[in-house]
Amino acid sequence: MDTVDTSGSGNGETGAPQLDVAGELTEHALGHLFSAALRTAASCRIADHLASAPRTPDELAPLTDTDAGQLRRVLRYLATRGIFREDEAGAFHLTPVGDALRTDVPHSQHAMVMMLTEETFQRTSAGLEETVRKSGPSFERIYGKPFFEHLATDPALRKLFDDGMTSFSAPVNEVVAETYPFPERGTVVDVGGGRGGLLLSILRRHPGLTGVLFDQAPAVSRHVLGEDELKGRWRAESGDFFAGAPEGGDIYVIKHVLHDWPDDACLRILRNCRAAMAPGARVLIVDAVLPAGNDPHPGKALDVAMAAVVDGKERTEEEFTRLLGEAGLRVTRTLPTRAFPSVVEAVAA
CATH class of the missing domain: 3.40.50.150 (Vaccinia Virus protein VP39)
Structure with missing residues (x-):
């Protein structure tokens, strides 16, 4: 009769808790959904609507032209990353990070989020494997010219980029x-x-x-x-x-x-x-x-973005x-x- 080892992590150690490797990798693999959720909240100006007081999805829906049930699912997900906080009554509060998504505060990061989550950059990130395999920006292969040359031909993207960089730099x-x-x-x-x-x-x-x-x-x-x-x-x-x-x-x-x-x-x-x-x-x-080392740092994410773009x-x-x-x-x-x-x-x- 086969038995299942529940006493350790499978690496020879006993008494160690089982790691939910599949769950952790699933969340990492769905990271693109976090960017999409963040963009959705920014596009719907959720932070602006929470500036005066916490609100439930039912209260936010008519203000943002959204479906309350679907909105709750997105805000609940963002709350797991500290963008918002849900209380016991189901109302969502701004956190210090979420507050920076407001459009009416000094050093607002709203334009930066809208820039980095825009389709152009999302497509470029999706082509990262080509950057790694072929050692060159995936942006150039997708759009046919280097990034800054492309900006000169796309006024809307140029404005989005300039506004985003101003937000990022302030x-x-x-x-x-x-x-x-x-x-x-x-x-x-x-x-x-x-x-x-x-x-x-x-x-x-x-x-x-x-x-x-x-x-x-x-x-x-x-x-x-x-x-x-x-x-x-x-x-x-x-x-x-x-x-x-x-x-x-x-x-x-x-x-x-x-x-x-x-x-x-x-x-x-x-x-x-x-x-x-x-x-x-x-x-x-x-x-x-x-x-050095394995600690997270924003520059390590930007480094990969720079390679791709x-x-x-x-x-x-x-x-x-x-x-x-x-x-x-x-x-x-x-x-x-x-x-x-x-x-x-x-x-x-």
């Missing part, structure tokens, strides 16, 4: 401005700075600094630096960071740029900054610095040190922040 901008010990005087060059959100945060917090916003013309034309208190303290310069960088800066900030590119492209950007630096100037890289990568501290060294720069310190990116500081070698 909390990081404030954190960098408060974490890094910027000098009292000098010129900060924001390389690939987009609309200037980071430069805005730096100049607000450090009134003795001046700034240069450097990016392609379509980005800088939509800058956010038009505040009265900043008049006379900044200028915009359009250009290509692969071709050069504004000269004479004291601090060159490169935020969420290097992770978009492979090493050879990053070296071109960094060498251009190195050539433009004033004596004693510094370069600040603001990106995820991947930790743009042939970019997140990097470890050792990889940054090597990359910057090849560009004629020496890492002097790495400052963690209370957000997921760190600030890697480097000077001329």
Whole structure:
């Protein structure tokens, strides 16, 4: 007669609890449904409707043009991940994470969630196996051209991307401005700075600094630096960071740029900054610095996304040190922040 071993995990240990391996793998394999549920909640503005008070699905349904029964199933699932919280009466509450899905709060992440869960990125993620097998972005094989070239041909996706990146970057901008010990005087060059959100945060917090916003013309034309208190303290310069960088800066900030590119492209950007630096100037890289070990980190997920979308990568501290060294720069310190990116500081070698 066959017997079933219920005393251990099957690995030779006794007394250990049975692992529900199938259940755990099932939840992982259905991860795409979590993204879909999160997008559904964001699209229906559930967080906005919960801002004033908890509500049941029956109360939310007429406000969101949804079916109460189906909505409850989605919200119950999201509550298992801490996006919402269901009470004993069946009403759903906002959590601190869910609150960031509101559209009317500072540093709202609503646009970021809508961007990352959009069909274009979902299709690209579904093609990840091709990235691994063929060593190249699945995006390019699906859409026929590199990501940034495709953006230039799709105004709706371009706007979604710009809004999403602004949402994604806003909390990081404030954190960098408060974490890094910027000098009292000098010129900060924001390389690939987009609309200037980071430069805005730096100049607000450090009134003795001046700034240069450097990016392609379509980005800088939509800058956010038009505040009265900043008049006379900044200028915009359009250009290509692969071709050069504004000269004479004291601090060159490169935020969420290097992770978009492979090493050879990053070296071109960094060498251009190195050539433009004033004596004693510094370069600040603001990106995820991947930790060793098996602990989760947002950068590890972004690293896989970069591989699939743009042939970019997140990097470890050792990889940054090597990359910057090849560009004629020496890492002097790495400052963690209370957000997921760190600030890697480097000077001329």
